[in-house]
Amino acid sequence: MRVLVVEDDALLGDAIQAGLRQHGFVADWVRDGAAADRAIGDGAFAAVVLDLGLPRRNGLEVLARLRARKDAVPVLILTARDTVEDRIGGLDAGADDYLVKPFDMGELAARLRALSRRAAGSPSPALRVGVLSLDPATREVRWRGEPCALSRKEFALLHAFMRRPGAVLTRAQLEEALYGWGEEVESNAVEVHLHHLRRKLDPGVVQTLRGVGYVMPRELA
Amino acid sequence: MSVRGRLLAILLGGLVVAWVAAAVALAVKADHEIEEVLDAQLAQKAAILALRADDDEEAIDTEHAPALHKYAKRLSFQVWKRGTRLVLHSADAGGERFSDEDSGFSTVDSGGRRWRVFSLWDGERKYLVQVRDSLRDRDHLVLDILAALAWPLGVALPALALLVWVSVGRSLRPLARVGEEIARRDPAYLEPIAGEVPAEIGPLVARLNALLARVRSSLDGERRFTSDAAHELRTPLAALRAQLQVAQGAGDAASRDRAIANALLAGDRATRLVEQLLTLARVEQGAWKAAAAPFGLRQAAAEAISQRAGAAAAKRAVVSLEGEEPATVTGHEGLAVVAIGNLVDNAIRYGPEGGAVSVRIERSGAGYAVRVADEGPGIPASRREAALRRFTRLEGAAGEEGSGLGLSIVSRIAELHGGTLELRDGPGGRGLEAILRLA
Secondary structure: OEEEEEOOOHHHHHHHHHHHHHOOOEEEEEOOHHHHHHHHHOOOOOEEEEOOOOOOOOHHHHHHHHHHOOOOOOEEEEEOOOOHHHHHHHHHOOOOEEEEOOOOHHHHHHHHHHHHHHHOOOOOOOEEEOOEEEEOOOOEEEEOOEEEOOOHHHHHHHHHHHHOOOOEEOHHHHHHHHOOOOOOOOOOHHHHHHHHHHHHOOOOOOEEEOOOEEEOOOOOO | OOHHHHHHHHHHHHHHHHHHHHHHHHHHHHHHHHHHHHHHHHHHHHHHHHHHHHHOHHHOOOOOOOOOOOOHHHOEEEEEEOOOEEEEEOOOOOOOOOOOOOOEEEEEEEOOEEEEEEEEEOOOOOEEEEEEEEHHHHHHHHHHHHHHHHHHHHHHHHHHHHHHHHHHHHHHHHHHHHHHHHHHOOOOOOOOOOOOOOOOOHHHHHHHHHHHHHHHHHHHHHHHHHHHHHHHHHHHHHHHHHHHHHHHHOOOHHHHHHHHHHHHHHHHHHHHHHHHHHHHHHHHHHHHHOOOEEEEHHHHHHHHHHHOHHHHHHOOOEEEEEEOOOOEEEEOHHHHHHHHHHHHHHHHHHOOOOOEEEEEEEEEOOEEEEEEEOOOOOOOHHHHHHHOOOOOOOOOOOOOOOOOOHHHHHHHHHHHOOOEEEEEEOHHHOOEEEEEEEO
């Protein structure tokens, strides 16, 4: 799951990025409002962590602009402002969640998972497609009730498919879900990880539509 | 003394004095008038007696004159034939001649009393008529008049006192109300005093309200600042905590070490912010406590620079000081050292490795200016005003994270000295030059 961190403070931004990576996220980090605007415009993120006191364009403005573009990406405001009015202002401006500094990294990760789950319309923390289940919090994957050990990239890939079963995902979309900025994208990485998934789970878990993309069937049996 | 008591004393005292003065004037006048009237009465009576004695000696009542009026009794008379034989007299006249004088008015003592006597010969100088009345009775007359004046005073004085007491009390009630309203107030409640007040205390209440407004706005400023400061501290603390959690969850030694080093940096940031906040608090306090005194700006700059020697050495910055000496200005030397120190600090921090920091003291108007120039990236003209505000951190400050307070502290110190802080391009358009002007 790929998230965008918008935070102007170097030490904090660095920590959030590193912490979220430890929790299995792909995290990208920008330091000002204008850069945040551009990055969110790419549409590659499952959630945005947004600081409010930003140079160039403040957080609420970034939020207002992205909502004005009808972008529904879940946004979590991360700020030092903790009054009820501030929270109300942030949520009313279009934020989905609000976390006050200082915060716990585990809580931030959990809230981001909850946001993406809700955005996918799933009430349960675990994603389920037929006999396949995936819990983003525990990073546990089960096939017919049997736990399967997956690498980080394999997990991220499976997560991307399970959030939208039945939808065709292009190779570029999958690469975006797997890699943050500055990370070298290995050629045919998607195919390699898919090959591993099919071997560990079931050959039919993801189908290739040649020249179009890849799709996970709505029903897996 | 209360307003009420004072008014009462003044009004009643004044009234009594006025009254006594009126009574004295009246007594003197009445005394004089009564003397004139009664003297005339004596003379008239004597004239009538003289006429009657001449007409018919025997027809005159030898025993007593009829008491037609209570005052008529006061008058006694004697008729002396040839001035030697008493032929006629009133009942209380006695056998002694009233007065040795035989013409006009005289005043005599007789029988322990003072008398006013009028003597008159008839036309043929056959009978001497003497009429007298008692001076003590005359005094009683005056006293009667004065007594008549006294009783209204006796009634009016307490009535007036009551009136003053009540009406002053009523007039002062709004003052008491305002007092009660202030007494009831919570120290944090600084709304203006509302309601109708008399014109006399209107200015007082207006000034009080103006003071309340000033206190409120300065308190608001303090509150805003405290809240801003607390929030500013949260970011380095959040970074500290997050970096430590990253260190906890790090899979390898290198990333753990990196996170711990970052946590230390975040701790330093928080410490620096707290130090700057304390400096700002001391700036406000120092300006209140110590009196302004003349000091040498050059000496203050030297002190500030030597305090930064360590930081300069760490960055191999070359700091130079030149210009006027001693450049005496009036103010707080300690604060000037803080201000110049902050400017030098910024110049070293944002200047390049091994860059030059030049500090120049020169005349400026009636006072002196300290110009601190660096070779750093400078501040775009559009951001200079914002840079002086509290908690403004400028973007793109090449990895350096200030507290956002340094320049606002310098600006405040300039303000306390009636001076200014100006930011402009450095010499030759390179870097930043900060100009601190002190009177």
